[in-house]
Amino acid sequence: MPLVDPVSDTLDAPAPPAAAPPDAPDPAALRIVPRRRTGRRAAAAVVLALLALALVSVVRNDAFQWDVVADYFLTTAVLRGLGLTLWLTVAVMVLGFALGTLLAAMRLSDNPVLRGVSWGYVWLFRSMPILVQLLFWFNIGALYPTVLGVKTVDLLGPVAIAVIGLTLHEAAYAAEVVRGGILSVDKGQLEAAQSLGLGAWRRLRRIVLPQAMRAIVPPAGNMLIGTLKGTSIVSVIAVQDLLYSVQLVYHRTYQVIPLLLVATLWYIVVTSVLGAGQFFVERHYARGTAGAR
Amino acid sequence: MSTQTAMVDVRSVHKSYGPLQVLKGVDLTVRAGEVTVVLGPSGSGKSTLLRTINHLEKVDSGSVSVDGSLVGYRRSGNKLHELREREILKQRTGIGFVFQNFHLFPHLTVLANITEAPVSALRRPKKDAEAAARALLDRVGLADKADAYPKQLSGGQQQRVAIARALALEPKLLLFDEPTSALDPELVGEVLDVIKDLAHQGTTMVVVTHEIGFAREVADTVVFMDGGRIVEQGPPGQVLDHPRHARTTSFLSKVL
Ligand SMILES: Nc1ncnc2c1ncn2[C@@H]1O[C@H](COP(=O)(O)OP(=O)(O)OP(=O)(O)O)[C@@H](O)[C@H]1O
Ligand SMILES: [Mg+2]
Numbered sequence: 001m002p003l004v005d006p007v008s009d010t011l012d013a014p015a016p017p018a019a020a021p022p023d024a025p026d027p028a029a030l031r032i033v034p035r036r037r038t039g040r041r042a043a044a045a046v047v048l049a050l051l052a053l054a055l056v057s058v059v060r061n062d063a064f065q066w067d068v069v070a071d072y073f074l075t076t077a078v079l080r081g082l083g084l085t086l087w088l089t090v091a092v093m094v095l096g097f098a099l100g101t102l103l104a105a106m107r108l109s110d111n112p113v114l115r116g117v118s119w120g121y122v123w124l125f126r127s128m129p130i131l132v133q134l135l136f137w138f139n140i141g142a143l144y145p146t147v148l149g150v151k152t153v154d155l156l157g158p159v160a161i162a163v164i165g166l167t168l169h170e171a172a173y174a175a176e177v178v179r180g181g182i183l184s185v186d187k188g189q190l191e192a193a194q195s196l197g198l199g200a201w202r203r204l205r206r207i208v209l210p211q212a213m214r215a216i217v218p219p220a221g222n223m224l225i226g227t228l229k230g231t232s233i234v235s236v237i238a239v240q241d242l243l244y245s246v247q248l249v250y251h252r253t254y255q256v257i258p259l260l261l262v263a264t265l266w267y268i269v270v271t272s273v274l275g276a277g278q279f280f281v282e283r284h285y286a287r288g289t290a291g292a293r
Numbered sequence: 294m295s296t297q298t299a300m301v302d303v304r305s306v307h308k309s310y311g312p313l314q315v316l317k318g319v320d321l322t323v324r325a326g327e328v329t330v331v332l333g334p335s336g337s338g339k340s341t342l343l344r345t346i347n348h349l350e351k352v353d354s355g356s357v358s359v360d361g362s363l364v365g366y367r368r369s370g371n372k373l374h375e376l377r378e379r380e381i382l383k384q385r386t387g388i389g390f391v392f393q394n395f396h397l398f399p400h401l402t403v404l405a406n407i408t409e410a411p412v413s414a415l416r417r418p419k420k421d422a423e424a425a426a427r428a429l430l431d432r433v434g435l436a437d438k439a440d441a442y443p444k445q446l447s448g449g450q451q452q453r454v455a456i457a458r459a460l461a462l463e464p465k466l467l468l469f470d471e472p473t474s475a476l477d478p479e480l481v482g483e484v485l486d487v488i489k490d491l492a493h494q495g496t497t498m499v500v501v502t503h504e505i506g507f508a509r510e511v512a513d514t515v516v517f518m519d520g521g522r523i524v525e526q527g528p529p530g531q532v533l534d535h536p537r538h539a540r541t542t543s544f545l546s547k548v549l
Contacts, residue, residue, distance in 0.1 A: 199413070202413050288444060
């Protein structure tokens with residue numbers, strides 16, 4: 001940024017009223033000189049230099065095999081894996097938040113049994129590592145060999161297991177996020193809705209949840225990004241998501257690093273798009289509040 | 294029986310929060326078309342009494358009737374059976390409630406705040422509800438604010454919207470809980486003017502307020518509460534100018 005003197009113009013501006021004594025000029029004509037921020041500039045220079053070094057080493061180092069990255073980035077196998085990762089993420093988010101909202105509503109209800117069950121669910125599924133849970137579902141056939149006369153193994157393929165396992169896990173966290181959101185809404189809003197004769201469902205849908213969304217969206221956005229990356233865990237049960245797809249390739253070609261880069265770049269691309277989307281969603285739910293509109 | 298003319302009939306209502314007795318046997322009758330102003334020190338149970346009238350608060354014993362029917366209960370023999378949620382909501386549509394802090398829905402426009410209940414609780418067509426809402430906004434002097442959000446309005450304007458919202462259900466009874474207590478002093482007048490207007494049109498109202506001037510001008514009956522009981526009640530000239538109880542006298546000397 002050039003250090004121009006923005007005030008030189010001002011000095012040519014109409015002279016202060018003649019009545020003012022020369023040693024006490026019109027305050028409006030006083031010039032403001034910003035403080036020099038030498039330390040800040042130095043720090044920025046150092047960081048930029050380090051960044052450039054790192055970048056050069058990454059680009060120059062042939063072991064990264066950027067040509068291989070480019071070759072595989074848009075192959076059908078990778079895109080198919082990406083597709084599975086995306087729909088798995090969407091399915092888990094939608095189902096997880098649907099179940100989570102139900103659990104939150106149960107937890108906030110007057111019914112002690114529903115409250116207890118909801119609490120127990122969250123306690124159990126937050127305590128269990130998702131990997132353990134997936135492996136558990138993968139071996140559910142050992143506990144229940146048949147369900148309604150059908151073999152459990154035939155009923156639950158790896159993809160179904162991935163959806164179930166991730167959803168149950170997600171719902172425990174979603175329940176807490178939704179509950180926090182609902183609790184953030186002023187109690188007076190519910191009373192106003194009640195005194196206007198609005199039914200319970202309408203109160204939740206139309207009055208409470210839209211306001212709760214302001215508190216729900218930021219953590220839900222984090223969860224979405226976490227889920228996107230978290231779905232890569234299903235590679236352990238041989239579901240062909242993005243990670244497992246590149247693994248299949250490098251098990252064949254031994255080009256481990258460039259193929260991991262392919263997956264990483266895709267995760268970064270999708271995460272960035274989601275982050276941008278979150279901005280608009282947050283703005284939508286901020287309508288009606290001061291400063292936003 | 295006087296129930297034909299009684300819009301509100303509260304009989305020996307008791308209410309406790311845990312060990313704290315908030316209402317210790319309250320009897321109150323409000324006749325149709327009349328304005329009752331409730332005065333009393335903080336914590337005397339005014340809000341609680343008001344909230345039992347539309348069943349936002351359940352009573353421990355006693356009964357509340359509005360327009361001849363029990364609020365929140367159905368009587369059979371010597372028992373009061375609590376009504377279903379849906380029936381209670383239906384009763385509430387006949388009773389407008391205006392809160393101290395407005396409680397407008399911040400994510401909805403002024404117009405949507407007003408049409409929400411007629412559309413969803415009374416199943417009015419949206420077009421009709423909107424036309425009615427605009428007429429109400431005109432009546433409270435806010436015709437140009439239909440598309441604003443509550444946060445863009447002053448406190449006085451928000452409270453006038455809240456009154457329009459309550460009126461949209463065409464209630465037979467309006468309850469006000471300190472409608473001007475959250476307002477800057479210069480905004481109190483515009484809200485009281487709207488309420489006075491309603492009073493002159495014969496709306497039945499129960500108003501909890503500390504505005505003695507308003508009580509003197511508008512009230513048919515002034516009720517003074519203290520310690521969970523109605524200490525005295527009567528026409529404003531009597532209660533405000535010739536109180537019979539020492540507690541009323543000392544309260545009025547502090548407020549005036
Ligand atoms: N939900 C509640 N739980 C416990 N105590 C309550 C509750 N609501 C009110 N109280 C208590 O009941 C008493 C009466 O409250 P109420 O709000 O009816 O008084 P009020 O006359 O309206 O007072 P104010 O002028 O301050 O509004 C107070 O001591 C209050 O603390
Ligand atoms: Mg009160």
